[in-house]
Amino acid sequence: MTATIAYDRDVSNFIDKLSATGHVTHTSYRKTSVTLHHNAGRFSHQGLLEVWKTRPASAHFDIDAAGAVAQYVKVNEYAWAVGNMVGNQRSISIEMANETLEPGWRVGEATWRSAARLAGWNFAKVIGERPSKSNLFYHHRWSSTQCAGPHMDDIYDKVLEAAEAAYDLFRDSHPSPRPDTEPFPGTSFFHTGRKSPIVAASHQRLVAEDCNRYQSSADADTWGPGDVRSYAAWQRKLGFVGDDANGIPGKTSWDKLRVPNV
Template sequence: MTATIAYDRQVSNLIDKLSATGHVTHKSYKKTSVTLHHNGGRLSHQGVLDVWKTRPASAHFDVDAAGSVAQYVKVNEYAWAVGNMAGNQRSISIEMANATLAPTWTVTEATWKNSARLAGWLFAKVIGERPSKSNLFYHHHWSSTACAGPHMDRIYAKVLAAAQEAYDHFKGSHPVPRSDIEPFPGASFFHTGKKSPIIAAMHRRLVAEGCKRYQSSANADVWGPGDAKSYAAWQHKLGFEGADANGIPGKTSWDKLHVPNV
């Protein structure tokens, strides 16, 4: 039996059953994005498979109304999903069960949150890039369709944030700083092994303003990078100059970011 992904939650294996329909193109491609769909019905995993037995379509995953995951196509293979050859080659598609049908096509919170979590895992383990507006798509990005529906359009920002949170989790905790970088005062607070809410807030604010990530050697993402050079770079981007960009956490920095001082 063809194995599913090594996800940390159960994944129902329907890969070989879908392959038997002939609705899969067994050719591998480098994946660069994830695309979310609604499946057009309140369908179970088996219900999705039953549709694809007669309809020449496929996707890599389905997330049902309870949030459970099934896999139908190996992640690096071509799926007949987005109505666009380049999209089918380069994107990993996740179907989502609907809670209601037209015109709103709502999706339960359990479904979209677990879809976003799965997307975060795929970005961390397969694609190698953090989710963003430039690589986490809905079906209508690729072709003329309303999918994944108006409800999902309204909550895209929440979906993206959930996928980014999952990506950060799956990339692993607590990077180790280089030995040739001197920690800034208070680094022990930010390197407790838990995500720093202040550093996370700084990161989100800077990314929202189109700034580059100042991660130094640690590739730290939303983790506190633990060195003065990185913190000073953040301060420079926030408009501090001279001695004020000293790489030391301070109340003025927090106030400028509108995050709590601790």
């Protein structure tokens, strides 16, 4: 199963199920913005997938009425989301379940705050820019629609403020060292800043053997040799679950790989 993002909260995985509909283009682009949508209904994650099985549409993420997150498309890929080719290429789309239907199309606070937090994560970890009015959009930024609805228009400033706060949190945060982590004053390998002679030697070996191939074998997005999410995906492929698949290089992971201690 294709791995979801290395978010610090649970992310339900609908990537392969959405891909089976054909309503996604598996071409990667550099993302520069996040676009928020309402999904015109009180859908569960599965309910939204059922809609997309017959409707030629998709988005990268959905937030349900309780604020839970599901992922349908890899963040760097082209979702059929905004009705605009450039928008689909450059924006990460987040759907939100509605609390009420037309004409107000309200989105509950738990839902929009979760969407804003996820947007902040994507700005910090994928896009690399602080959210602003120039890169955090609603669907109507790209095409002729009222989406994400009048309620979301009214609270845009609150949504942006929440996304900015999340960006600051994720930009400044670093995973806490686990007991099996081996800090070492050597060559840095992963973005976590963890350093180890084992990691450094394995880095050289993996690059030599083609890093993209290593990440593909882990069902990970290809982000280069130093990305926490690809390492976390590799841990999951090896059988680590929950907090153990945290993307932090450590002795337990490398022992399981039988990487020589050099």
